[in-house]
Amino acid sequence: QSVLTQPPSASGTPGQRVTISCSGSSSNIGSNTVNWYQHLPGTAPKLLIYSNNQRPSGVPDRFSGSKSGTSASLAISGLQSEDEADYYCAAWDDGLNGLYVFGTGTKVTVL
Amino acid sequence: EVQLVESGGALVQPGGSLRLSCAASGFTFSSYWMHWVRQAPGKGLVWVSRINEDGTGTRYADSVKGRFTISRDNAKNTVYLQMNSLRAEDTAVYYCARVYCSGGSCSSGFNYWGQGTLVTVSS
DSSP: OOSBBOOSEEEEOTTOOEEEEEEOOTTTTTTSOOEEEEEOTTSOOEEEEBTTTBOOTTSOTTEEEEEETTEEEEEEOSOOGGGOEEEEEEEEEGGGTSEEEEBOOEEEEEO | OOEEEEEOOOEEOTTOOEEEEEEEESSOGGGSOEEEEEEOTTSOEEEEEEEOTTSSOEEEOTTTTTTEEEEEETTTTEEEEEEOSOOGGGOEEEEEEEEEEETTEEEEEEEEEOOOEEEEEOO
């Protein structure tokens, strides 16, 4: 049972902007940085955003992250068909004896 | 090039044991924490365990604590996950992962992942 809550689904048409929220608490998002992953079935997860709003090299600038208090969000602008995937937020949780937690996951559908 | 290659996944009966391995290459293995993450069929990603650089510090998700043991052999560039008392709910693809480091500092994001190894617990 995850302590980071995401909406189960989100959708948009090509070119639109989609935002995914991630709600946590003071022991995880409130005191640690947030990471975002994209996961396609049958493949390894891909790190999209680290340290709240940083992109690893090779990740398009269409993906952006932000954090405020105990919540974080991922925005995908200029939605493309290849963005259809599952997205997860994640962070360390100091209140769980130093465990790493993933969010519940959001399935993004490109209509 | 950083590579992580898992192995050891198999079909095992409930109550059985299995040891997963993750062979690393392309980086100084002994300098990094390593993690195991799993995904059960139709479910989300779940962090399982982590081990520090020299193997003296470990942490486990509550769901596996007392049953799984993470270890590493820095001479062999390999991290292991010993899984005992396996249950049906342990059925999942297991990934090993390493954090992303850039400019001399490391984040908490996992940028390097293996291809995953499937563990099926069933009679």
